[in-house]
Amino acid sequence: xxxxxxxxxxxxxxxxxxxxxxxxxxxxxxxxxxxxxxxxxxxxxxxxxxxxxxxxxxxxxxxxxxxxxxxxxxxxxxxxxxxxxxxxxxxxxxxxxxxxxxxxxxxxxxxxxxxxxxxxxxxxxxxxxxxxxxxxxxxxxxxxxxxxxxxxxxxxxxxxxxxxxxxxxxxxxxxxxxxxxxxxxxxxxxxxxxxxxxxxxxxxxxxxxxxxxxxxxxxxxxxxxxxxxxxxxxxxxxxxxxxxxxxxxxxxxxxxxxxxxxxxxxxxxxxxxxxxxxxxxxxxxxxxxxxxxxxxxxxxxxxxxxxxxxxxxxxxxxxxxxxxxxxxxxxxxxxxxxxxxxxxxxxxxxxxxxxxxxxxxxxxxxxxxxxxxxxxxxxxxxxxxxxxxxxxxxxxxxxxxxxxxxxxxxxxxxxxxxxxxxxxxxxxxxxxxxxxxxxxxxxxxxxxxxxxxxxxxxxxxxxxxxxxxxxxxxxxxxxxxxxxxxxxxxxxxxxxxxxxxxxxxx
Amino acid sequence: xxxxxxxxxxxxxxxxxxxxxxxxxxxxxxxxxxxxxxxxxxxxxxxxxxxxxxxxxxxxxxxxxxxxxxxxxxxxxxxxxxxxxxxxxxxxxxxxxxxxxxxxxxxxxxxxxxxxxxxxxxxxxxxxxxxxxxxxxxxxxxxxxxxxxxxxxxxxxxxxxxxxxxxxxxxxxxxxxxxxxxxxxxxxxxxxxxxxxxxxxxxxxxxxxxxxxxxxxxxxxxxxxxxxxxxxxxxxxxxxxxxxxxxxxxxxxxxxxxxxxxxxxxxxxxxxxxxxxxxxxxxxxxxxxxxxxxxxxxxxxxxxxxxxxxxxxxxxxxxxxxxxxxxxxxxxxxxxxxxxxxxxxxxxxxxxxxxxxxxxxxxxxxxxxxxxxxxxxxxxxxxxxxxxxxxxxxxxxxxxxxxxxxxxxxxxxxxxxxxxxxxxxxxxxxxxxxxxxxxxxxxxxxxxxxxxxxxxxxxxxxxxxxxxxxxxxxxx
Numbered sequence: 001x002x003x004x005x006x007x008x009x010x011x012x013x014x015x016x017x018x019x020x021x022x023x024x025x026x027x028x029x030x031x032x033x034x035x036x037x038x039x040x041x042x043x044x045x046x047x048x049x050x051x052x053x054x055x056x057x058x059x060x061x062x063x064x065x066x067x068x069x070x071x072x073x074x075x076x077x078x079x080x081x082x083x084x085x086x087x088x089x090x091x092x093x094x095x096x097x098x099x100x101x102x103x104x105x106x107x108x109x110x111x112x113x114x115x116x117x118x119x120x121x122x123x124x125x126x127x128x129x130x131x132x133x134x135x136x137x138x139x140x141x142x143x144x145x146x147x148x149x150x151x152x153x154x155x156x157x158x159x160x161x162x163x164x165x166x167x168x169x170x171x172x173x174x175x176x177x178x179x180x181x182x183x184x185x186x187x188x189x190x191x192x193x194x195x196x197x198x199x200x201x202x203x204x205x206x207x208x209x210x211x212x213x214x215x216x217x218x219x220x221x222x223x224x225x226x227x228x229x230x231x232x233x234x235x236x237x238x239x240x241x242x243x244x245x246x247x248x249x250x251x252x253x254x255x256x257x258x259x260x261x262x263x264x265x266x267x268x269x270x271x272x273x274x275x276x277x278x279x280x281x282x283x284x285x286x287x288x289x290x291x292x293x294x295x296x297x298x299x300x301x302x303x304x305x306x307x308x309x310x311x312x313x314x315x316x317x318x319x320x321x322x323x324x325x326x327x328x329x330x331x332x333x334x335x336x337x338x339x340x341x342x343x344x345x346x347x348x349x350x351x352x353x354x355x356x357x358x359x360x361x362x363x364x365x366x367x368x369x370x371x372x373x374x375x376x377x378x379x380x381x382x383x384x385x386x387x388x389x390x391x392x393x394x395x396x397x398x399x400x401x402x403x404x405x406x407x408x409x410x411x412x413x414x415x416x417x418x419x420x421x422x423x424x425x426x427x428x429x430x431x432x433x434x435x436x437x438x439x440x441x442x443x444x445x446x447x448x449x450x451x452x453x454x455x456x457x458x459x460x461x462x463x464x465x466x467x468x469x470x471x472x473x474x475x476x477x478x479x480x481x482x483x484x485x486x487x488x489x490x491x492x493x494x495x496x497x498x499x500x501x502x503x504x505x506x
Numbered sequence: 507x508x509x510x511x512x513x514x515x516x517x518x519x520x521x522x523x524x525x526x527x528x529x530x531x532x533x534x535x536x537x538x539x540x541x542x543x544x545x546x547x548x549x550x551x552x553x554x555x556x557x558x559x560x561x562x563x564x565x566x567x568x569x570x571x572x573x574x575x576x577x578x579x580x581x582x583x584x585x586x587x588x589x590x591x592x593x594x595x596x597x598x599x600x601x602x603x604x605x606x607x608x609x610x611x612x613x614x615x616x617x618x619x620x621x622x623x624x625x626x627x628x629x630x631x632x633x634x635x636x637x638x639x640x641x642x643x644x645x646x647x648x649x650x651x652x653x654x655x656x657x658x659x660x661x662x663x664x665x666x667x668x669x670x671x672x673x674x675x676x677x678x679x680x681x682x683x684x685x686x687x688x689x690x691x692x693x694x695x696x697x698x699x700x701x702x703x704x705x706x707x708x709x710x711x712x713x714x715x716x717x718x719x720x721x722x723x724x725x726x727x728x729x730x731x732x733x734x735x736x737x738x739x740x741x742x743x744x745x746x747x748x749x750x751x752x753x754x755x756x757x758x759x760x761x762x763x764x765x766x767x768x769x770x771x772x773x774x775x776x777x778x779x780x781x782x783x784x785x786x787x788x789x790x791x792x793x794x795x796x797x798x799x800x801x802x803x804x805x806x807x808x809x810x811x812x813x814x815x816x817x818x819x820x821x822x823x824x825x826x827x828x829x830x831x832x833x834x835x836x837x838x839x840x841x842x843x844x845x846x847x848x849x850x851x852x853x854x855x856x857x858x859x860x861x862x863x864x865x866x867x868x869x870x871x872x873x874x875x876x877x878x879x880x881x882x883x884x885x886x887x888x889x890x891x892x893x894x895x896x897x898x899x900x901x902x903x904x905x906x907x908x909x910x911x912x913x914x915x916x917x918x919x920x921x922x923x924x925x926x927x928x929x930x931x932x933x934x935x936x937x938x939x940x941x942x943x944x945x946x947x948x949x950x951x952x953x954x955x956x957x958x959x960x961x962x963x964x965x966x967x968x969x970x971x972x973x974x975x976x977x978x979x980x981x982x
Contacts, residue, residue: 068889070971071896133892140883147922152929159926163919170918174911177892181899181907 004048005063005077009125011041016117023110034113035098042091049084058483067134072184072194076131080480082333083127085473086260089340090127092462093252094120097245099455100348104244104355105153112153115145119249126257130198132180139257140173146246153243161241168234172224179217183269186210202268202487215273218266225258228318229288232311239307244351247303251310251347252340259317259336263484267324271488274322281322286415288315293422297429302353302360305430306346309386312419313339319416320401324488328404329481330474334397337473338466342385342394345459349379352452356445367439372447376435378456385463387427388420393466507568514565514573516555517581521621524548525614532607542596545610549589549617556582564980569689570631575977580624580752583829587744588617590836590952595737597946598843602650602735609649609737616642616741620749629678629688632753636674636717639746640667646738647730659733666726670716677709693761704768711773717750718806720776721783731799736843736851739795743802743835751809751828755821759981764816773814774906780807781913788920795853797920798838801879804917805831808894811906815897821978823897826971830878830890830963837875837956841868844949861928867950869928871957878960880921881914886963
């Protein structure tokens with residue numbers, strides 16, 4: 001049973017290879033192979049979910065294997081509720097990414113799907129790895145295929161965007177690598193054992209200064225991935241220039257990897273430093289919420305507009321994580337899931353429009369509702385979800401974050417709540433400029449096709465499901481989140497027994 | 507000399523005999539293919555006794571040479587590299603020139619010199635090995651006599667290598683004057699600085715710095731790389747640098763560089779300058795061979811960082827890094843050579859524009875090689891860098907570790923530039939580029955093996971690390 005964890009990664013790697021080879025002979029075959037690989041992957045996950053449902057331990061599956069024992073690297077994969085939810089998101093958005101590229105990608109189809117599946121495989125690894133070097137390995141391994149995805153199939157300014165994305169994330173990643181190595185030696189000095197294993201590294205004693213530096217190394221990598229202000233500048237370029245599938249994966253999954261890293265590694269490994277740093281991070285989150293929303297207004301490119309909304313939403317995640325009580329953490333996880341699905345869907349929609357209109361310029365749009373009413377309806381629904389309409393997924397998450405944070409951090413919550421209002425304005429304004437009003441430019445194009453409608457139906461169902469009945473998702477994540485809180489609290493008590501722990505804040 | 511000495515020396519003897527045999531055969535019958543086969547046969551034969559000699563333990567052959575696990579590892583490594591370089595040179599020479607056979611004689615001589623360096627335990631053998639290596643390389647750099655740049659490169663290399671040899675000799679003399687011995691293992695650094703010894707070692711380091719093209723002794727590298735025909739540049743970047751690293755580690759690791767703050771800080775400064783200098787200077791280049799030259803300056807800086815960490819971990823880290831660097835450099839130069847035509851080498855970045863769409867396999871190999879040089883996961887270069895970082899952080903050398911990280915982020919830019927060019931869509935009207943001959947089976951096969959090796963080492967390096975750790979035990 002535990003052996004299924006490496007298979008989850010290898011399966012997608014093998015699928016990618018197969019799709020590449022198949023793509024040399026037949027384009028449809030490559031598409032079907034990658035779709036089939038992902039559907040089977042999702043099936044395996046669902047089966048896994050049924051098997052482990054009701055287990056009381058936090059880690060439901062655990063796989064270890066010595067990799068390079070001389071250097072202390074091991075292969076340690078483990079599954080808990082949080083990783084499970086994110087893996088489901090990986091498969092869902094992976095299927096959407098394949099499906100929405102069905103017609104749009106006609107060049108080098110095999111290589112495209114190779115890159116796509118390898119990104120998903122690396123993300124699967126990121127969400128499962130518990131050995132820090134292995135985690136870093138997967139963390140970096142997703143960059144190269146994503147770089148190709150943007151650089152080869154992207155839009156006009158793709159090379160600049162791909163390069164910027166790569167250098168930003170690589171720089172952040174290398175700082176994390178230094179911090180990982182630092183932690184390794186700090187742990188050795190404290191205990192005498194060399195290990196990169198997360199579970200053993202938890203609760204390592206270190207001086208406050210060292211802890212702060214190491215924490216900052218991790219924070220650099222995760223904040224860049226999360227696109228926290230002020231290291232967000234790669235995001236609008238990369239998201240705008242990427243092909244639709246790339247944007248879906250980046251917005252839906254890549255940003256979540258940053259949040260996941262903070263949840264899983266940053267706070268539990270450095271609880272004390274994270275506590276001292278929390279005000280800064282929360283201010284970054286608050287600023288991100290408002291700043292992202294304000295920047296969204298000034299965009300004339302529809303895709304860029306959607307990209308900037310991500311910055312705003314990720315602010316909530318940052319706020320939720322550094323609040324570090326169960327309510328806010330649950331909220332952060334919900335925002336991650338909800339934003340993944342909603343923004344993924346918005347990017348797919350923008351992709352549809354671009355395929356038909358060959359422009360993303362808002363000034364050339366307007367009145368599209370009369371042309372494509374079904375598309376307009378979906379767009380309005382997604383805009384409503386994005387602005388946090390009660391009953392839809394984003395509302396649950398953002399509301400929980402604000403509730404959780406309100407107890408201790410009133411002022412920031414008030415600022416963040418302003419973000420809610422701004423979100424309503426920019427989302428509706430976006431609809432105003434695209435679908436509403438008169439059709440001044442005389443657009444004529446076909447409405448959603450069956451395939452396109454099916455993709456949208458899948459995503460809309462997920463948004464409504466998570467919004468109306470979020471309890472299963474919350475339950476799945478709860479034990480994992482509680483365990484992480486325990487790690488952090490116990491480590492903190494070990495490090496400084498005198499410090500009172502106030503209501504679970506880090 | 508006892509029979510045991512002779513058996514121990516067998517790899518070197520075979521390496522010395524092969525060029526003689528090849529030379530004689532050339533005198534009677536000029537056949538490119540036959541020469542290649544004899545060369546490869548000689549290299550293979552030299553490789554075989556490495557396994558038998560391994561069981562014997564360290565064997566001192568006269569005061570000059572020592573055949574231990576360390577020497578055997580490096581000899582094996584360099585012979586393998588020479589083997590691959592010879593295979594890659596064959597199709598290149600076939601396309602290029604009518605004087606083909608002598609190339610292999612020179613290649614074998616260079617390999618012999620490199621092997622002597624790897625086994626040397628004495629200043630005399632150090633100098634002898636270096637000169638055998640250098641003389642062969644002077645000629646190799648200027649091998650395309652009709653090409654001005656090749657001649658220029660050859661002269662530049664000759665003058666600078668001779669100068670550096672002079673520094674080296676003076677340094678050796680000073681150390682000898684102080685120590686009264688030329689054997690490496692008697693060299694002990696004292697915490698209280700002894701000026702004569704310090705200056706002597708400093709001059710030796712200058713000589714080594716020239717050979718490794720470390721900043722500030724790097725000026726020759728880009729011109730020589732650019733001028734030399736691709737297979738000769740390959741040898742300079744791989745066999746020459748690999749063997750000099752071998753002798754450098756052998757000389758300075760047991761001496762414990764950390765006990766002399768002056769040398770330690772000087773070398774740290776050289777390492778940092780090389781990492782930043784190499785990577786920054788490469789940014790402005792439009793010539794792939796020059797880019798590779800500057801990149802190799804930076805890479806030797808990384809090796810130096812590993813070395814400075816000190817101790818067994820340091821030698822293992824540096825050696826593993828050298829292995830990954832050699833494999834990646836061989837592959838990169840191999841692709842440059844495979845793309846070159848009879849008129850010129852494919853060294854302009856434009857030659858690589860859209861390569862992926864015309865020669866997908868060559869582009870894939872070059873991509874893997876460049877990713878490995880850039881240190882991206884799944885390739886050997888990543889684990890090499892990780893190993894070096896591990897050693898340097900473990901020794902508490904944070905400034906060096908941070909410089910390594912920062913400079914490799916800068917380095918990403920120019921590697922990606924080449925990769926981006928390869929994956930760019932070629933313009934429709936542009937026909938087949940003049941410098942894209944079809945790669946031969948031999949080239950394709952060797953490059954394929956190298957690419958697989960780079961990925962293999964990047965995913966599962968455990969066997970080679972085990973080997974390296976066993977051989978390090980010999981040195982310390």
